[in-house]
Amino acid sequence: MKKEDKPDFGEFKANPLADKTIVLGVSGGIAAYKACDLASLMRHAGANVHTILTPAATQFVSALTFQTLTRNQAHCQQFADDIDWRPEHIDLAQKADLFVIAPATANIIAKLASGICDDLLTTTVLATKAKVLLAPAMNPRMLEHPATQNNLAILENQFRYKIVPPETGEVACGDWGAGKMASLDSIMAAIQGQLFSHQTLAGKNILVTAGGTREPIDPVRFIGNKSSGKMGIAMADAAYARGAAVKLISTVAVDRPYPVIVVETALEMQEVVEGEFDSCDALVMTAAVADFRPLAVSVQKIKKNVSEDFTLELTKNPDILDLLGQIKRPDQVIIGFAAESEELLSNTAEKLQRKNLDVIVGNDISVPDIGFGSDDNAVVIMSVSAERETLPRMPKRAIAEHLCDVISQALLEKQESGLTI
Numbered sequence: 382m383k384k385e386d387k388p389d390f391g392e393f394k395a396n397p398l399a400d401k402t403i404v405l406g407v408s409g410g411i412a413a414y415k416a417c418d419l420a421s422l423m424r425h426a427g428a429n430v431h432t433i434l435t436p437a438a439t440q441f442v443s444a445l446t447f448q449t450l451t452r453n454q455a456h457c458q459q460f461a462d463d464i465d466w467r468p469e470h471i472d473l474a475q476k477a478d479l480f481v482i483a484p485a486t487a488n489i490i491a492k493l494a495s496g497i498c499d500d501l502l503t504t505t506v507l508a509t510k511a512k513v514l515l516a517p518a519m520n521p522r523m524l525e526h527p528a529t530q531n532n533l534a535i536l537e538n539q540f541r542y543k544i545v546p547p548e549t550g551e552v553a554c555g556d557w558g559a560g561k562m563a564s565l566d567s568i569m570a571a572i573q574g575q576l577f578s579h580q581t582l583a584g585k586n587i588l589v590t591a592g593g594t595r596e597p598i599d600p601v602r603f604i605g606n607k608s609s610g611k612m613g614i615a616m617a618d619a620a621y622a623r624g625a626a627v628k629l630i631s632t633v634a635v636d637r638p639y640p641v642i643v644v645e646t647a648l649e650m651q652e653v654v655e656g657e658f659d660s661c662d663a664l665v666m667t668a669a670v671a672d673f674r675p676l677a678v679s680v681q682k683i684k685k686n687v688s689e690d691f692t693l694e695l696t697k698n699p700d701i702l703d704l705l706g707q708i709k710r711p712d713q714v715i716i717g718f719a720a721e722s723e724e725l726l727s728n729t730a731e732k733l734q735r736k737n738l739d740v741i742v743g744n745d746i747s748v749p750d751i752g753f754g755s756d757d758n759a760v761v762i763m764s765v766s767a768e769r770e771t772l773p774r775m776p777k778r779a780i781a782e783h784l785c786d787v788i789s790q791a792l793l794e795k796q797e798s799g800l801t802i
């Protein structure tokens with residue numbers, strides 16, 4: 382492909398953190414070993430990563446590890462011998478676009494909440510004007526303790542630090558509960574959310590569906606489809622990065638800093654989406670919902686030796702989008718997707734009208750390597766105002782970024798035309 386033929390990805394970049402300087406603060410907990418992978422992920426996403434380790438962190442991981450992974454000197458000492466005229470903490474504090482403290486122990490959380498700066502990391506955080514993101518990790522009882530909860534509330538509500546909530550599970554000491562550091566996927570999504578300056582969906586509630594439903598036949602078999610959930614997850618990530626309050630209803634479980642409700646069947650998806658619909662400003666249905674389900678689900682595994690032929694009776698599933706299209710408020714925006722193997726334009730346009738959608742995104746699933754399961758897609762976007770836009774093959778995240786613009790525009794138009802209730 383010639384350079385000028387490359388699709389315009391708008392805000393999307395293959396290296397989403399390119400040109401960003403991130404200071405990674407590592408405090409002294411066992412999850413410090415995960416910070417090595419985080420440093421590597423951030424560097425591969427294009428960021429210029431500088432690491433500061435607390436003295437306790439160096440008991441778990443070494444500065445050399447981070448130096449090698451980030452290709453920048455890692456810092457530990459507050460009073461280094463080789464200091465320049467300008468103290469190191471001031472330099473790093475000013476360079477940073479973002480501070481990421483992962484793991485953040487109860488100790489560093491307490492120090493930051495009360496402004497104590499007795500090591501290089503706390504001193505540098507106090508001296509920065511950059512945004513600060515914390516990924517707490519500690520024993521569940523330490524996390525539950527009112528002292529830690531109060532400190533986190535101060536950091537979040539007064540200092541506006543972003544907290545990526547810890548997960549629930551078995552922690553290193555063998556206890557069970559909330560306290561495991563959030564997954565690296567969650568932290569990376571939150572980092573992108575913090576670094577995106579254009580919060581064009583701030584204050585908006587966006588509901589996204591993702592994945593393919595599974596309709597059970599018996600305890601082990603189901604009718605499914607090839608949807609991987611990638612399009613919907615990219616959509617939810619992009620909307621979150623734009624400041625929206627996102628809820629993802631997905632057949633695929635993912636760790637994200639926003640709520641993810643995992644469902645299996647079309648009926649389950651219908652129940653959750655209908656329950657959430659009223660409180661959303663925009664719904665994006667990327668999910669491949671099964672049109673039919675087995676009329677009866679066998680309690681026992683169906684035996685193959687019953688007869689030579691086997692007939693499975695199916696019944697129609699409700700069309701979630703169709704139902705919501707009929708009851709949507711004038712201020713709500715609904716975006717559907719259409720997976721078409723023929724007559725892309727006419728079939729997509731027909732679904733836009735029939736389901737009373739604001740926008741529909743048609744993808745030609747007969748084209749190999751795009752759509753189902755792929756990282757890329759190529760789509761035609763149609764809106765009720767009869768506008769049509771064709772996006773050539775590009776990463777699903779780039780399409781999602783574009784759809785965020787479409788959503789902002791559609792919401793704005795509704796607001797301006799006085800349709801907001």
Ligand code: PMT
Nearest residue numbers: 608609610611612666669670700701702718719720753754
């Ligand atoms: O998940 P990926 O691997 O990333 O793949 C992405 C995708 C190909 C699944 C996605 O881009 C896509 O095309 N999603 C829509 C798939 C689909 O079900 O198309 P449809 O033409 O059958 O349905 C049209 C719309 O109605 C869709 O928004 C669908 O969510 C909705 N629908 C369909 C049936 C049904 N019973 N209820 C619905 O709400």
